[in-house]
Amino acid sequence: PRAHSYTKYNSWDKIQAWINSIASSNSNLISRQVIGNTYEGRPMNLLKLGKKSSSSKPAIFMDCGIHAREWISTAFCQWFVKEALSTYGQDQQMTSLLDQMDVYVLPVFNIDGYDYTHKSNRMWRKTRSRKTGSSCIGADPNRNFDAGWCTLGASSNPCSDTFCGYKPESEIEAKNVANFIRNNKASIKAYITIHSYSQLLLFPYSYTYKLAADHSELMRVAEGASAALRSLYGTRYTSGPGATTIYPAAGGSDDWAYDLGVKYSYTFELRDTGRYGFLLPESQIKPTCEETMLAVKYIASYVQKNL
Numbered sequence: 001p002r003a004h005s006y007t008k009y010n011s012w013d014k015i016q017a018w019i020n021s022i023a024s025s026n027s028n029l030i031s032r033q034v035i036g037n038t039y040e041g042r043p044m045n046l047l048k049l050g051k052k053s054s055s056s057k058p059a060i061f062m063d064c065g066i067h068a069r070e071w072i073s074t075a076f077c078q079w080f081v082k083e084a085l086s087t088y089g090q091d092q093q094m095t096s097l098l099d100q101m102d103v104y105v106l107p108v109f110n111i112d113g114y115d116y117t118h119k120s121n122r123m124w125r126k127t128r129s130r131k132t133g134s135s136c137i138g139a140d141p142n143r144n145f146d147a148g149w150c151t152l153g154a155s156s157n158p159c160s161d162t163f164c165g166y167k168p169e170s171e172i173e174a175k176n177v178a179n180f181i182r183n184n185k186a187s188i189k190a191y192i193t194i195h196s197y198s199q200l201l202l203f204p205y206s207y208t209y210k211l212a213a214d215h216s217e218l219m220r221v222a223e224g225a226s227a228a229l230r231s232l233y234g235t236r237y238t239s240g241p242g243a244t245t246i247y248p249a250a251g252g253s254d255d256w257a258y259d260l261g262v263k264y265s266y267t268f269e270l271r272d273t274g275r276y277g278f279l280l281p282e283s284q285i286k287p288t289c290e291e292t293m294l295a296v297k298y299i300a301s302y303v304q305k306n307l
């Protein structure tokens with residue numbers, strides 16, 4: 001059977017095998033922990049990148065694949081891990097980052113949904129949770145966090161693609177991630193969540209039109225990261241608060257992390273702007289990931305300088 005490839009959209013089985021092998025590839029720089037299981041019982045593997053240290057280091061938390069059909073997002077987290085390990089020791093910025101901080105990477109947040117897009121419905125977005133009383137399946141994890149929950153830009157209809165869930169963190173995947181971040185909030189300085197598509201770099205708030213207390217700083221960093229991204233292939237991103245830059249949307253992981261105190265909280269919407277949309281060709285995985293590396297490294301180095 002086809003092996004794992006960084007320039008293909010890997011099935012969940014390939015990604016799980018990749019996680020197991022890469023997590024044991026360099027005990028000084030990477031380790032793995034399971035933060036809980038998905039609704040259908042798949043283990044949520046969190047990778048921890050960073051030079052091993054007996055004391056706890058400041059950290060960045062990045063997740064991919066909240067939405068099942070956004071395959072370029074999941075591909076990016078795999079790419080990031082590969083780049084981090086392969087450029088540590090050569091790339092000054094990555095070496096400094098992993099020496100000073102830890103980077104937690106959740107390669108696939110919504111594993112059940114991701115597997116479902118490979119096997120059944122390519123356009124599935126939500127989790128695959130079931131509840132008696134409704135024939136419709138799943139909730140939108142990015143509407144299920146306890147941040148203005150279900151007030152706007154979300155639906156209380158279980159059949160909607162933006163169903164907010166029966167209560168905040170009703171989705172076990174969201175609860176597992178929220179628990180981890182809550183338990184580690186003293187060290188987590190930044191939260192980055194990867195989505196597609198539209199080429200946007202968003203930050204809080206989406207649950208209100210009110211500007212965040214740190215709006216101007218978050219905007220400056222987003223502009224710098226977008227410029228870094230554009231420097232490689234000229235790809236243009238728009239930066240701004242979610243509510244006015246894309247649409248109002250309550251219950252998002254970024255807004256929740258920000259209100260918890262994780263100041264540098266960003267949502268990426270990767271390529272493209274609609275030509276292929278969620279069906280971005282595999283030929284664009286490499287360029288998309290390379291340009292996104294520049295933006296993520298820009299944010300990470302800014303966080304480092306402002307510890």
Ligand SMILES: NCCCCC[C@@H](C[SeH])C(=O)O
Binds near residue numbers: 202246254
């Ligand atoms: N917290 C919401 C950030 C803005 C919306 C992001 C998109 C990604 Se597909 C969405 O969840 O609809």
Ligand SMILES: [Zn+2]
Binds near residue numbers: 067195
């Ligand atoms: Zn998404």
Ligand SMILES: [Zn+2]
Binds near residue numbers: 195196198
């Ligand atoms: Zn999106």
Ligand SMILES: [Zn+2]
Binds near residue numbers: 083290
């Ligand atoms: Zn590279």
